[in-house]
Amino acid sequence: AQTVTQSQPEMSVQEAETVTLSCTYDTSENNYYLFWYKQPPSRQMILVIRQEAYKQQNATENRFSVNFQKAAKSFSLKISDSQLGDTAMYFCAFMKPWTGNQFYFGTGTSLTVIP
Amino acid sequence: EPEVTQTPSHQVTQMGQEVILRCVPISNHLYFYWYRQILGQKVEFLVSFYNNEISEKSEIFDDQFSVERPDGSNFTLKIRSTKLEDSAMYFCASSEDGREGCEQYFGPGTRLTVT
Structure with a gap:
């Protein structure tokens, strides 16, 4: 079975600073996909960034980037130049191919950006 | 931007x-999913649905659960006899679509309270 662990239930960061959210996972698969989703207060989850395991290059989306360490089964999210709108719950998720695209989620990290 | 919507936002039964x-x-989407999150726990996959059939289901999705696409727009989850x-x-x-690693768009959720 796949498991996803987010060891930081809560984090805070000063506006304009950089913060890294950690995520580790356990799988015996070689090919899979990793995602970070963001859930602002009282809003739906939206995709932040996505990584394909067979790609060595770390994904980036504007201020968001990942540090994907396949051997260590680690997938951390770095948010640069934090903004107040980044305040949200962040979920790390694992997807195994050929399983109906079902996600395995971590428990989430609640990030607060402090003005 | 198109969004997934869910009703009601809170159901007490x-x-x-x-x-x-x-x-x-979302109107041109072909694959549909249900997940649940018990308070304080992880978001868990229940079922995926395509072409009017269940593609995958988890062990949580037992005979008490069913899904249906009764018309061209709605996708429903029925729980026959709710438990606490x-x-x-x-x-x-x-x-x-169902491509490997395809992004999923989430709705805001329905909070179900069983008393």
Whole structure:
């Protein structure tokens, strides 16, 4: 079975600073996909960034980037130049191919950006 | 931008009653999903649905659960005889297609409280 662990239930960061959210996972698969989703207060989850395991290059989306360490089964999210709108719950998720695209989620990290 | 919508936002029901949770996926999407999150726990996959059939289901999705796409727009989750442990947030999601690693778009959730 796949498991996803987010060891930081809560984090805070000063506006304009950089913060890294950690995520580790356990799988015996070689090919899979990793995602970070963001859930602002009282809003739906939206995709932040996505990584394909067979790609060595770390994904980036504007201020968001990942540090994907396949051997260590680690997938951390770095948010640069934090903004107040980044305040949200962040979920790390694992997807195994050929399983109906079902996600395995971590428990989430609640990030607060402090003005 | 198109969004997944869910109704109601909060449903309270008595143990043993049937409930139907409703979702309207994004209009051109073909794959639909239900997840649930018990308070304080991980978001868990329930079922995926394509072409009017279940593609995958988890062990949580037992005979008490069913899904249906009764018309061209709605996607419903029915719980036949609710139990206290069914109390959770239920999220609907949809994806454009079933490609490996395809992004899923989530609704805001329905909070189900079983008393």
